[in-house]
Amino acid sequence: MKSRIYRNPVGVSRFTGLLLILPFIIGAILFIIYPFVCSFIVGLKDGSGDLGFDNYKNIMSDSNYRQTAAVTFKYTAFLVPLKLAVSLLVALLLNCELKGIGIFRTAFYIPSILGSNLAVIIMWQYLFTSNGLVNQLLGVIGIAPVGWYGDPDKAIFIIVLLRLWEFGSTMVIFLAALRDIPNELYYAAKVDGCGSIKAFFHITLPQLKNIIFINLVLQTIAAMQEFNAPYMITGGGPLGSTRTIGMYIYDEMFRYGDEGTANAVSWLLFTLIGAVVILLYRFTEKLRRD
Amino acid sequence: MRKLLLYFTLAVIGIIMLYPLLWLFGASFKSNDEIFTTIWFMPKSIDTDVYKNAWETVTPYTMGHYFINTFMIIIPKTVFAVLSSVLVAYGFARFDFPLKKFFFALLMCGMLMPSIVTVMPMYRMWSSLGLLDTYIPLTLPSLFACEGMFVFILIQFLKKVPREFDEAARIDGCGTLKTLFLVLMPCIRPAVISIAVFTFLWTMNDFLSPLIMIQSVEKYPLSLALRLSVDSTGQGYEQRKIIAMAVIGLIPSVAVFALAQKKFISGITAGGLSG
Incomplete structure (x- = not known):
């Protein structure tokens, strides 16, 4: 975002603005810069209090860490594209002037406001038990019950489905962006004999590319930090198949009391997220420009 | 025709989005047996006592106490x-x-x-x-x-x-x-x-x-109170009390x-x- 350059009104000191954002300056020092620096330093301290990269070396060779990293990537890779696709599709459906469309918009939005609310987590836990609602419904269409909690290949999908069900927040952002596309573009396309599918690929998608990218980044950052749902729903099991990096950090800190490792891993996670975001930026650079 | 199809699709998505919540509310009146055998959300009978019990929670404090904290x-x-x-x-x-x-x-x-x-x-x-x-x-x-x-x-x-x-x-x-x-x-x-x-x-x-x-x-x-309640009750426990607490929450x-x-x-x- 470019900030417009203009002069302050007459009689207003150039420090008035600074004074107004003072809360943020203090907040940034206390809650962004300080924790950032502090966690890096603590992450360098090993068990004997010496500074060095021992923690990082130990983490890298810990097969538990490698598993949580793999789980985190797998989870992100499944969830994010699915969630973006579903939210965009539903936003397209909702982007019309039908009677009562507002009711649907609200209904689709409700799950996302509940987020990690413990009550929703509890509900989700019940839905996927061996004789829970999901398996009962699968039974109706003739599919044998799935052992969601017992199967290391399937347990992660309990979490993926929960977050997918909460696609509303992403959908609303898409919906707002769809409204901003000038109608003239579609009229012009129609005059040129362009069908609706063609119009989607040649008008809608290119117009949305920046918003798609923003949603992609936001969702990736959120997914890579996932903690609440696996912690509460599956406890990381079975066999660590749903244990995310977030859970690894939590366990190191609050179960094993290893502050150095916990901070080092949170820095690793931060770097991983940063790296993924930069990679996404690079990979989509051409697509976004064309 | 296209309109009808659109409404139908939206309704199906709407059911997927809201049915779990509706089911949760219904399940708060059901016995353990009924929760795990019926798909339909409507309970066989409605007994509001479960909410009175849920309000008391399984912890030393009532839901009211946790609400005030929140x-x-x-x-x-x-x-x-x-x-x-x-x-x-x-x-x-x-x-x-x-x-x-x-x-x-x-x-x-x-x-x-x-x-x-x-x-x-x-x-x-x-x-x-x-x-x-x-x-x-x-x-x-x-x-x-x-x-x-x-x-x-x-x-x-x-x-x-x-x-x-x-x-x-x-x-x-x-x-x-x-x-x-x-x-x-x-x-x-x-x-x-x-x-x-x-x-x-x-x-x-x-x-x-x-x-x-x-x-x-x-x-x-x-x-945290909800989590404590889940953790401190076992499988055989009356599930509807936990579910009712979740609904209140x-x-x-x-x-x-x-x-x-x-x-x-x-x-x-x-x-x-x-x-």
């Missing part, structure tokens, strides 16, 4: 977040000052920073200040406009308010703050409501920070959303990330 966090937090974000957004949107670009970049960075990185050092800081197991670690940070997204939404809204408003107010003798609170605030009401609602919902949903910062059951907010969020729904959604769509 609101003791939410109310200051919401007030703090609205006040600080409005001030900071006003500064960014309307004034020129040294290092403005740097601070704006910092705001953006804060938005992208994973909370998991900051949680550990924050724990250390609050613990060395002896403030663990109080609500200060949960509420005080909101006083410092820590939620970059809120500031961002407000800036977008403020930009749409014509600068002539400020000038007119100034000519009428309003100072900087008076202009903000008397003239600009009413113009950006949807955004302010969005922020208040977001703070409310996110605090209701927050689990990690109270889990780390609060130790005594007496001070637990609703989320959902009511504040759903109610606040329902009340503020129109302004709230227009707040995020108009300001938010579009444009």
Whole structure:
């Protein structure tokens, strides 16, 4: 975002603005810069209090860490594209002037406001038990019950489905962006004999590319930090198949009391997220420009 | 025909979105056996005693106690977040000052920073200040406009308010703050409501920070109390009591959303990330 350059009104000191954002300056020092620096330093301290990269070396060779990293990537890779696709599709459906469309918009939005609310987590836990609602419904269409909690290949999908069900927040952002596309573009396309599918690929998608990218980044950052749902729903099991990096950090800190490792891993996670975001930026650079 | 198909598709999605919640409500009246054998949400019989029992919880305190705890966090937090974000957004949107670009970049960075990185050092800081197991670690940070997204939404809204408003107010003798609170605030009401609602919902949903910062059951907010109840009851236990507690726990969020729904959604769509 470019900030417009203009002069302050007459009689207003150039420090008035600074004074107004003072809360943020203090907040940034206390809650962004300080924790950032502090966690890096603590992450360098090993068990004997010496500074060095021992923690990082130990983490890298810990097969538990490698598993949580793999789980985190797998989870992100499944969830994010699915969630973006579903939210965009539903936003397209909702982007019309039908009677009562507002009711649907609200209904689709409700799950996302509940987020990690413990009550929703509890509900989700019940839905996927061996004789829970999901398996009962699968039974109706003739599919044998799935052992969601017992199967290391399937347990992660309990979490993926929960977050997918909460696609509303992403959908609303898409919906707002769809409204901003000038109608003239579609009229012009129609005059040129362009069908609706063609119009989607040649008008809608290119117009949305920046918003798609923003949603992609936001969702990736959120997914890579996932903690609440696996912690509460599956406890990381079975066999660590749903244990995310977030859970690894939590366990190191609050179960094993290893502050150095916990901070080092949170820095690793931060770097991983940063790296993924930069990679996404690079990979989509051409697509976004064309 | 196309219209009908669209309605049908939307209705199917709507059922997927809302049926689990409806099922949860129905299940709060069902016996264990009925919960796990019937798909239809309607219970065979409705006995409101389960809610009386659920209100008592399986912990030493009632749901009312945990509600009060939760609101003791939410109310200051919401007030703090609205006040600080409005001030900071006003500064960014309307004034020129040294290092403005740097601070704006910092705001953006804060938005992208994973909370998991900051949680550990924050724990250390609050613990060395002896403030663990109080609500200060949960509420005080909101006083410092820590939620970059809120500031961002407000800036977008403020930009749409014509600068002539400020000038007119100034000519009428309003100072900087008076202009903000008397003239600009009413113009950006949807955004302010969005922020208040977001703070409310996110605090209701927050689990990690109270889990780390609060130790005594007496001070637990609703989320931790629910978890405690789940953990302390076994498989054979009467599930409907837990489910009823979950339903009670959902009511504040759903109610606040329902009340503020129109302004709230227009707040995020108009300001938010579009444009």
